[in-house]
Amino acid sequence: MILGISIVIFVLVEGILIFSILRYRERPGTPNPFQNHGNLKLELVWTVIPTLVLFVILFFTIRGLLYVAPENEPAATAAQPRIEVTAIGHQWWWEFYYPNYNVTTADTLEVPVGTTVHVNLFSNNVIHSFWVPALTGKTDLIPGHANTKWFVAEKQGTYTGICAEYCGTQHANMRFNVKVVNNDDFKSWMSTQQQAASAPTDPLAQKGADLFKNQCASCHGIVGVNLKQFYNTAQECTDLPGGKPNGSPQCLIGPNLTHFGSRSLIAGGVLDNNTENGNCDPNNPKLKEQCNLAKWLNDPQGIKPGNDMNIGSLTNEQIQQLVAYLEGLK
Ligand code: HEC
Ligand SMILES: [Cu+2]
CATH class of the missing domain: 2.60.40.420 (Cupredoxins -  blue copper proteins)
Known part of the structure; x- marks a missing residue:
């Protein structure tokens, strides 16, 4: 939206500029151009129009912000259930713990589709930042401080997450996936994860x-x-x-x-x-x-x-x- 507005303004301004350069360039014998310094009407027009344009952009910015970081986490209901996870930032990998299932995994956060995911963010080393660009904005994991965030994934799929706060040399290799699956797949995955490891036979x-x-x-x-x-x-x-x-x-x-x-x-x-x-x-x-x-x-x-x-x-x-x-x- 903002890009669209900017393109229109860019084309308009550059168009007038190029037109003026060609149409009004100096030719032999042209008199001095008309001097309009101190023209109140013009001054008002080029103050008010940009102000209005900026207000339009502000409107879309605020709307975007509310979309990326809505304020109130919806209460858990039967129609809109909620899942609780703790994301633990290590140097340099992510641990995910599901308190309601007592399950720990790493590197991939698996969640059911259409469910509010309530994330408790925890670090006992340095500051990390939880970021899944396609699903939710950044929130820091701060040692000694309990941060939380929430998001809802509306579509199944695998989304890339990264650590968005420089946390040491291997910061760039502190990635994770959010795997959004349907409810049945989530349940069967979870019941497998809850098992102890099976003893190998081979x-x-x-x-x-x-x-x-x-x-x-x-x-x-x-x-x-x-x-x-x-x-x-x-x-x-x-x-x-x-x-x-x-x-x-x-x-x-x-x-x-x-x-x-x-x-x-x-x-x-x-x-x-x-x-x-x-x-x-x-x-x-x-x-x-x-x-x-x-x-x-x-x-x-x-x-x-x-x-x-x-x-x-x-x-x-x-x-x-x-x-x-x-x-x-x-
Ligand atoms: C001194 C501690 C230490 C020892 C000993 C160790 N590891 Fe690791 N291992 C780590 C750490 C820390 C990571 C995570 C590194 C990172 O991503 O920054 C890791 C990562 C791994 C991973 C990747 C796990 C995942 O889900 O991403 C595997 C697999 C692994 N180690 C296997 C082994 C095996 C097999 C041994 C024994 C031969 C072993 N490790 C010994 C500390 C250790
Ligand atoms: Cu990090």
Whole structure:
């Protein structure tokens, strides 16, 4: 709208300018042009018209603002239900916790279509900002301060979200997806997420599970392995009133991996979890070139320099075992 108004004004002004340059340029013998300095009528016209134009633009701006950030969150009703999530900003990835379901995931916030999504924003490190340009404006996650926001996604689909506040070197790789699905899909997804991880049956994956317990469980949680259940980082690991001090044994630094195999992003979206076409089949001879999870495990610091996953190097067999195990955690 504002662009339209600006284009009309631009074309009009430039048109008159070009017309005047051509029509009234100096030719030999033309007299001095008519001097109209101090013409009250003209002064009024070129003050009042731009003022009116600016008021029209102000109207559309305010309307736009109210649309992007409506003031009152609708009360939950049967027709307009509400879902509660806590978005936790880490350096540099997003954790999502669903308090009503007691489920934790990372990188993708899955929500049902047409539902008010009430987001509690939490950080215990630096300031981050939650932004999904196609769905909702930016709101900061401020350490020691409980911020909230809400939005409604009217259409199914996958929307890109980013961290919109510079939060360190890998700020640009702190992306997430909002996946908006129909109610039935959301329910079935949620009931899968609520399960503990199933114990692997395949021998390769079993070795991967042992490796996980030895080398990864100090930073990552898997419900059914080193965690009894999901936990609410915002409550367990917080300096907010009523919270427990940071560093309680539950407060693991890395993403919860209980259902890693069902996710589409890795480590703040620095890579896709590309399991299609047998890329991550553990027997794929090109596993380390084609499977992004294998790439990540092979060199997390090369892929996302400075991130908090500092591990010794893994052998090809170990990577194979871990891929078999983690991608099997659907
Ligand atoms: C010192 C702590 C630490 C250890 C040990 C560690 N990780 Fe990580 N891991 C992290 C952190 C932190 C991230 C998130 C990095 C980021 O995105 O900035 C991560 C990310 C990941 C991810 C991506 C998860 C997602 O949903 O995006 C996977 C998979 C993973 N690690 C697997 C492993 C495995 C397997 C091991 C054991 C071999 C391991 N990690 C050991 C800290 C650790
Ligand atoms: Cu951030």
